[in-house]
Amino acid sequence: MSGKWVSRIPESLIAAASLAVFFLLDILDLVMCFIFRIADGFLEGAASSCCCVQQRHPSPLHAELSESLHGRRNVVREMVMGFLFLKLPPFLTRKRKGPTFLTRKNRWSDCGCQSCLSWTTRSALHLLVKQQQREKEEIRAEGENSGQNVIFIHGFLSSSSLWKETVFLNLSEHSRQNYRLFAVDLLGFGSSPKPEDCPYTLTNHVEMIESSVIGPFELSSFHLVAHSMGCVIALALAAKHSASVKSITLVAPPYFSASRGDATAEALGQIAARRVWPPLLFFSAFMAWYEHLGRCACFFLCRNHRFWEWIIKLVTRSRDLHFMTTDVTRHTHHSAWHTMHNVVCGGARFLDGYLEVLRAAGAKICVVQGGKDEVVPVQCSLNLKMKDPEIELHIIPKADHSGVILGRAEEFTRDLERFWA
Template identity: 50%
Template sequence: MLGIQSISARRWMEKSANSLVSAISFLVFAFLDLLDCILCIFYRWADEFMEGNTSTCYCQSIEKQGKTEEDERESGVSETLYVRKNVFRDLGVLEMSREREGGRKNRSSTAVRWSDCSCESCVSWHGKAEKLHFVVQEPNQAANEDGKENSAENVIFLHGFISSSSFWIETVFPNLSDSTKLNYRFFTVDLLGFGRSPKPRDCLYTLDDHLRMIEKTIIEPFQLNSFHLVAHSMGCIIALALAVKHQNSVKSITLTALPYFPSSKEKASQTALNRLAERRVWPPLLFGSSIMSWYEHLGRSICFLVCRNHRTWEWILQLLTRKRDLRFTIVDLPRHTHHSAWHTMHNVICGGARLMDDYLEILNKSRVMITLIHGDKDQVVPLKCSYNAKVKVPHAEVKTITNADHCTVIFGREKDFTRDLEKIWSTS
């Protein structure tokens, strides 16, 4: 009897806690809705004052911008850019402010937005041929005792959201075995809009944009007729799209923390947004994701404070930690613009969700070797995402990492992860 009462009391406490979180979430997000509307008006004024043109945003519905959902989908733009709910926007607050402001003509804008960083490392790509920043590690011919050139296999690494090529250079590359270094050539890129790669303002960062840049930077110049793919998180979506486009060239696909949420095509993008960035104040990681994914202008303000001043923050952290070199994850975090991160989040992660079923069905028919690696404690992308994918691709192998989350599925076990990759490449 006492045991039953204890269970009932625990359930009552859990329900009470969830109800409290829901109530607080409602109040907090109502305030954020208002704040984002105010910032929308502020940035329209600030952009015209600083650059001579009003800012373009997604606070109006698709219809009011003279577009249709079908046209936007065909162009690779996700409907989640427009259908993000906002109590005050739905009441027409922004429409009234636009009517009072009247029409304004757009004038030429500068290459760098006033709210973005203009330091040398962030704008070094300006004036050059637009290709991604990448690192290639050639086969170690010095270790070849015969002195003959080997026909090396190629591996392309794709990082996740708000990361860079350093993700793989710092984790996998130092742990490669001598035989692997001899027989493989490795490519890792800073995806479009991140790290030291271009961050153009006139780009919508669709899935096709990312694919074209990878092809233009690596596949075409190096004439890659066959390659393995290794990806983490958001990079998994790009890897699947790349594999489908180059089916005859892909030898194996290793997807770590694949974000796959089965849903109908009409609801897939919205489902991905709600699962990855649910509007709740707890846990904190989810709260942060929801702010940056639901609030265009609030997210821009955070990027203005953090990304635009990343050199200052790095200096402060170096001073506090007494370290000359900061961990690459900290350095990578602000190396993007709000425009690049915002559009990539919606057009790749959310927009790509409606294409995932098709990609998996095509790859299932092609019988390409697919390995899904996932941490059982992942709170960003739940473990069931990989098992959902296995339902679509029965021959795929799911490797569950015990007590690992979205990052520690690789961090802290770099050697084991690298050995897993080497086994996959050698048996594909």
Template identity: 55%
Template sequence: MAAPLSCRRFLTIVSKSSVSLISAIVFAFLDALDAVMCLFFRVLDELLEGESSPCYCSAARKGDRVEKEMSESLFGRGNMIRDLVGRIGGGNWGFGFGFGGVGKLGKIRWSDCGCSSCVSWMRINGEDDDDDDDDDEYRLHLVVQQPERAMQENDSGDAANVQNVIFIHGFLSSSTIWKETVFPNLSELSRQSYRLFAVDLLGFGRSPKPRNCLYTLNDHLEMIEKSVILPYRMKSFHVVAHSMGCVIALALAAKYSASVKSVTLIAPPYFSSSKGNASFEALRQLAPRRVWPPLLFGSAFMTWYEHLGRCVCFFICRNHRLWEWLLKRLTRTRELHFLITDLALHTHHSAWHTMHNVICGGAKMQDEYLKAIINGGGVRVHVIHGTNDRVVPVECSYNMKVTAPAIELEIVPNADHNSVIMGRGKELTKRLEGLWASTL
């Protein structure tokens, strides 16, 4: 038995070494290509818009807001080609032109989709708006499910005997994930007792996708406040979130710890801030520079390469109506699954900044948020994670449990990042109802 085991071990080592070598070659090529595309987009932006868009190819300029609200992963991702050229040129020159703030270059890039559904948020009171100063008028797109019985409000503004629940989706997703899974499976009693709000986060779905925004964690929080909490005069609420939305949910619950009744986190990307640079730790674990498996390669490609990612968004997102039409013809279906259509309902600007500033940048704040939620308000926190999650490793939830033992951890066997919600809507909804009812 020893010989076969030794042989398998040897083949495993050889296989891993081969993948590492191929990864090094592939990513060295992508480093060079991204540097070239930086110059390409700079020229095109200047020709088509009169001014080139800021990028993060150089970390030479970083303002106060960058230090406080933006992720370090935006500036220090590293690029073999730019690093080499920088050393040759004295260490302060690169293909990029640094970050100097997002200028008011118009709300839509030439490389973004301008179809009616993608720019509907730009119309205020039915009229086109071209003034960047009116951004305060914009609101997130909401899917609201009101109690079936008539609601009567009391003096505080809350609906009598009705509890509020805010649902926050994950990266490259939308409110539809909740509309199709939890909303239809509520029990009759819950339909009378809960008012549900599923948001399309800023930059995704049918919500605004402004160009003069850096999509920081605070930007997302402010839009949820302005679109949901304040206009509906919420005095208390539950929060349910998936994936990237968990980072926003923790920040929201920490800010409103006296108002939040419970927090449910599904597949949270948690990285303890006590382990060095949490932003880079999140980047390395969620998007390792490896060619295999393909899912991780895709994550690395879109997360490490700003300009190559913009190429992909130009090809797919800008032409999403064409791809949807082709897929409908090929599959002979009238409607595509929402998980497919949601993938293209963003701009490169919104997705790129949200990935880094929320998922990576938010990692350094999560321990502080957990402390404020659990110790400050005694809020009940329930975490759900699938054992087969290849997008956000299940170890993230185990580590969260170690950091905050008071949280309730539920591991779902054989569930991956999406199937932990999809395909088990009835089970998940029943679990949520039990959690909400226990906080009365």
């Protein structure tokens, strides 16, 4: 009995520390809400809207927005925010009327360097395209199945570089000859557009892939490969084009079944549990629960990414940085915050429906996950297999969330090629 009591001490200490730390963060987030309202009001003419106050008159779009945007419990905010909001000066409460989609360059708290503003010259997603090496006439003569298309979708705080530096470099000669590969930078990330007036819903992401890849390149059929958050977008895209999708490979999918209760709340609670340990979970909770503290982090890290990259190069004595180092800052707070909630959390409500559509269509689905994944629980993949027993599941024992691809790029590519075939 005493041994069991002793074993509970670390867990009790973590729980107590978590309670104290997150109560303090609740207070700080409310303070920063007020500070950002003042700063936005002076620097941009009016305060930007935030998710601290419930929408009294939901728009038709509201059905697509995640309940976690406004439903995150914050005891301090619930006690104080309503009073503060009513007492703020008019210029801090009116909605900002700025330029519309793709016309506003950046906010005062976002980076304004040439790289971060490159998206303003384009209206489509940034793509990496690897064409098959044979001529179109030769492919057409051999039949429609001899030339195939693959769309790659990255995860949160990542970009198309994930696939460029792994799968693209390890393709077999047969794949180079017969497959056309499309790796996208998702809306709001990498070098793709980051519009400020976009809610970054699943529909927004799917429609941008359609208008940037499927439409312009006239894809009548394609395979899908996605990692982490990108798996939610891949399933939405596949369900919409169930007659065209040939196979779907999901790597570390954040799947939470709606049949077991509130999938949105479960997704937020599992991926961003309010705990100070382990550190990766604390970081996820910090960025997912605190809109204004998250904006502070983006202001400190993303807006000054050139300085931090210079420091890293100086310390490591390297001329080039790893793509994961640069990708983590290539977003705005608005794009990252809304994508996290509306895709990862809010999208959980729709996954069972997508799976039913794909199962009826006979789509081939393969799920790959690392056994030591600390970002997406391994149970997500196991539950996905229970939902559809026809799914091919591979648990890689010693791999973590990113290592399931980066740590075994050649093996992962060979597995993809076998599944495509």
